[in-house]
Amino acid sequence: MKENNFLYLSRKDVEAVDLSMAEIIEALEVAFREKGEGRVEMPPKPGIHPGGGDNFIHAMPAYIPALESAGIKWVSGFPGNTQRGLPYISGLLILNDVETGLPLAVMDCGWITGMRTGAATAVAAKYLARPESSTVGILACGVQGRTNLTALDVVFPLLHVRAFDIDTDRAQAFAAEMSSLLDLEVAVVDNPRDAVIGSDLVVTSGPILKTPHATIQPGWLDEGAFASLVDFDSYWHPLALAEADRICTDDLSQYRFYMNEGFFRDTPEIYGELGELVTGQKLGRQSPRERTMAINLGLAMDDMTVAPLLYRRALQKDLGTWLLR
Ligand SMILES: NC(=O)c1ccc[n+]([C@@H]2O[C@H](COP(=O)([O-])OP(=O)(O)OC[C@H]3O[C@@H](n4cnc5c(N)ncnc54)[C@H](O)[C@@H]3O)[C@@H](O)[C@H]2O)c1
Numbered sequence: 001m002k003e004n005n006f007l008y009l010s011r012k013d014v015e016a017v018d019l020s021m022a023e024i025i026e027a028l029e030v031a032f033r034e035k036g037e038g039r040v041e042m043p044p045k046p047g048i049h050p051g052g053g054d055n056f057i058h059a060m061p062a063y064i065p066a067l068e069s070a071g072i073k074w075v076s077g078f079p080g081n082t083q084r085g086l087p088y089i090s091g092l093l094i095l096n097d098v099e100t101g102l103p104l105a106v107m108d109c110g111w112i113t114g115m116r117t118g119a120a121t122a123v124a125a126k127y128l129a130r131p132e133s134s135t136v137g138i139l140a141c142g143v144q145g146r147t148n149l150t151a152l153d154v155v156f157p158l159l160h161v162r163a164f165d166i167d168t169d170r171a172q173a174f175a176a177e178m179s180s181l182l183d184l185e186v187a188v189v190d191n192p193r194d195a196v197i198g199s200d201l202v203v204t205s206g207p208i209l210k211t212p213h214a215t216i217q218p219g220w221l222d223e224g225a226f227a228s229l230v231d232f233d234s235y236w237h238p239l240a241l242a243e244a245d246r247i248c249t250d251d252l253s254q255y256r257f258y259m260n261e262g263f264f265r266d267t268p269e270i271y272g273e274l275g276e277l278v279t280g281q282k283l284g285r286q287s288p289r290e291r292t293m294a295i296n297l298g299l300a301m302d303d304m305t306v307a308p309l310l311y312r313r314a315l316q317k318d319l320g321t322w323l324l325r
Contacts, residue, residue: 005322009107009310013319017310021147022154024119024306027067029278031305032123032250034066036275042301044257054079054209057091060300063098069304071095073109079207088142088207089113095307103325105311109303110143112310116302118147120250120274121228122155124294125201127277127284128248129226133200134159139192139216141165141174144205144230152201153182161186164195166206192235196220202227204235210262216240224288229295232258238266245290246271254297267295 009017034040041063047056054077061072075091082088093109096102125133133156138145141163152158161184165171171188179186189195192215196202202221208231218239221227233241241247249255249270258264272282274296285292314320 004325006103006325007105007311007314007320008323009105009314009320011108011110013314014108014111014310016319017313017317019115019306019309019313021115021119021122021150023309024115025122025151025154027305027309028116028119028302029123029126031064031067031301032275032278034064035251035301036273036279036281039066040064040301042251042299044254045300051078054207060303062300062304064301064304065098067305067308068098069095069308070098070101071304071307073113073300073303075109075113077208082142093303093307095304095311105307105314105320106323107307107310112303112306113298114143114147116306117144117230117296117298118149118151120296120298120302121148121203121230121294122151123278124228124248124250124274124296125152125226126155127274128246128292128294129156129201129285130224130288132157133226135162135198135200136160137162137164137195137199137202138174139164139195139202139204139235140206140231141171142205145174145203146178148203148205148228148230149178150182152203153184156201158182158184160184162189162195162199163187164189164192192216193220198222200225203230204228205230206235208232209234212236214238218243221291223291226292226294229293232295232297233264233267241267241293243291244268244293246285247293247295248272248274248277249294250274250296250299250302254299255295258297264295270295
């Protein structure tokens with residue numbers, strides 16, 4: 001830290017740090033262990049809703065003593081931005097010094113949000129999916145479709161991907177990009193059913209809606225499959241959710257907070273938290289035939305796990321712009 005200054009990291013700077021998905025998954029597993037042991041401070045996220053509808057801007061603070069990380073993300077999600085050619089998710093993160101409370105850095109949080117959400121899916125899948133899982137269905141081929149697939153590819157011996165998006169051009173672009181990036185066979189499918197049936201791992205990553213469109217029907221998710229519901233229950237019919245043998249979330253108190261807000265009206269009882277799986281307080285998958293699900297809501301802790309890694313590596317690489325406090 002420079003006297004009286006803090007570091008600003010633009011989106012470009014954050015990307016230039018070049019933190020790998022494998023590093024983020026590893027760090028996040030440590031953070032979930034800390035959370036499971038009760039050593040993370042993280043109040044539920046307050047939010048405002050300009051324009052109403054499904055728009056949100058959330059404040060997400062967290063303190064993780066073991067990672068010497070404290071700070072807050074101020075993040076917005078505006079579904080209409082896709083039509084405007086703007087990112088659905090955008091915002092800034094402030095990293096504070098744990099000794100003095102002074103701001104160390106302000107950074108763009110788009111890349112962080114994408115990567116840490118994918119990493120949280122991978123941590124959940126490590127405990128809930130079959131280790132030999134090789135076929136993935138991605139429903140919605142945006143930022144989250146990309147980062148979730150990238151993260152799953154770190155943990156599983158992936159071979160085949162079925163990609164569905166309501167916008168076929170987006171699905172085609174996704175297939176071209178991800179097949180060459182990850183050296184996988186990525187096929188575009190023209191209906192959601194074909195992305196779910198026959199997949200070992202399923203990721204739904206479309207818009208989060210208070211009233212689910214509930215497209216995925218009972219009987220689609222194979223026995224033994226794992227699904228990550230990045231867009232909450234928006235994609236799933238209540239009877240399809242009812243087929244799950246084990247549903248976990250990243251934070252039960254935030255899950256209940258969202259229930260009070262009107263989400264998850266027809267979702268079955270949650271089995272446990274990710275932190276409980278990582279610490280062994282609760283068991284993960286118990287048989288090759290179970291259908292398992294993770295509903296990770298996205299935690300401030302996830303962001304504050306990545307932020308100090310970025311900050312330290314940015315200092316080493318001399319990236320960013322120093323601003324006067
Ligand atoms: N749970 C979490 O931790 C977490 C974290 C970040 C983002 N999210 C959520 O993930 C979702 C995706 O975010 P993003 O940044 O990838 O957005 P994005 O705009 O990059 O991508 C969204 C994609 O969804 C497609 N789409 C819309 N409706 C669809 C449908 N019914 N079926 C298939 N495709 C559909 C769009 O064409 C677009 O390609 C958002 O709902 C966001 O709020 C969740």
